[in-house]
Amino acid sequence: MRVLRIYHDLTFGLESWIGSDTVPHICAGLALWLIGALVLRRPLRDPWSLSLTVLGEAVNETFDYILHIGWSLGDTLHDIAWTLFWPIVIQQFLARSRR
Template sequence: MISATYHRFIDWIGDGTGLPDTILHLHAGLAVLMVARIVTRRSLGSFVPLSFVVLAEACNEIMDRLHFGSWRWADTTSDVVNTLFWPTVICLGVRLRPMLMRRDAARVKHDTL
């Protein structure tokens, strides 16, 4: 079955790196974000690369559900938060930066008048 093969691959990665699941999710989220940014040529401030991370994590959790036969909510919630946190922060930071820079430039211009 595909889910069993997928789970063996994920276990192999964890065993090979020696890293805990939490750290692997952090790295996976950032790796998917960067690959999606390069492949799509879209800014990290667009929601396109972030959408790839969301899709990849959804697929990962669906594969876990198929493998284990039920949702393991504590594990699923932790995985989703750890995978999406930094990609979301990066996306919002890049997206909001031009607005903050314009606001600061307007404030400086107003203060010099």
């Protein structure tokens, strides 16, 4: 539980410093997508490169649930959308441009 609290404090501090919770989700989504492609040794256009992004956001929302004793549907959907939006858009563009 201590690790979750440290994670929460770091993410909350980052969001407070930036003044938004959207920008960190966008950056985290893009970073996880790139790391996923490197770890899996897949091209960015491969749908499997998105798997780490989806997994990372699922873990983040699970931590939110544990630490806040529940989800806010609107906040959760907002977080998921901004984390996955750009990786999916860019991945789809790359996948279609290779054909």
